[in-house]
Amino acid sequence: QQQVKQSPQSLIVQKGGISIINCAYENTAFDYFPWYQQFPGKGPALLIAIRPDVSEKKEGRFTISFNKSAKQFSLHIMDSQPGDSATYFCAASKGGNQGGKLIFGQGTELSVKP
């Protein structure tokens, strides 16, 4: 009930391409779904987040797509750049962005080749 499953574990994309990372959750009480970006030696940083009342949210080159019926959400990085190379984590929690603990996926290591 508390799991968040993320795929793929690693991803290699050419510069300018689209990076797609997928997550699935089980607990229908989850109502806040953020994505975090982590560079080596640093803590994760919030990238973008979505609530289940919308199906898509876009911020610059980053888009979250949300499918409530399938209990799935994904991160799309358009025009991927070498500087986007990092580990990406999806997460979920209850209580909106005022809620309690985030449950994280296992992470996706993205490498963007020049």
Added chain:
Amino acid sequence: GAGVSQSPSNKVTEKGKDVELRCDPISGHTALYWYRQSLGQGLEFLIYFQGNSAPDKSGLPSDRFSAERTGGSVSTLTIQRTQQEDSAVYLCASRRRQGGYTFGSGTRLTVV
């Protein structure tokens, strides 16, 4: 401070010793979280403090782990009788009443 500060940044300890990891959250952030990140793994929830409420300790892996938050600010995570499987990066995060987490850079713990 401007961000979440964790100390030490690196800690090497001998098996069986106790260690204390410190987290200074962003001023005014009411919630504080500890997570553990093992090599190549996701973030494992450990404990969560929210204001004056009782902490959510549901993620602590054993009774060797404990944490406290003094005065609603600084938090200390203590690991007693460390084991090699405790080796990981321990991350602290804080959050305002609304909004995303702000993580520190973590403490890399190595038990030898």
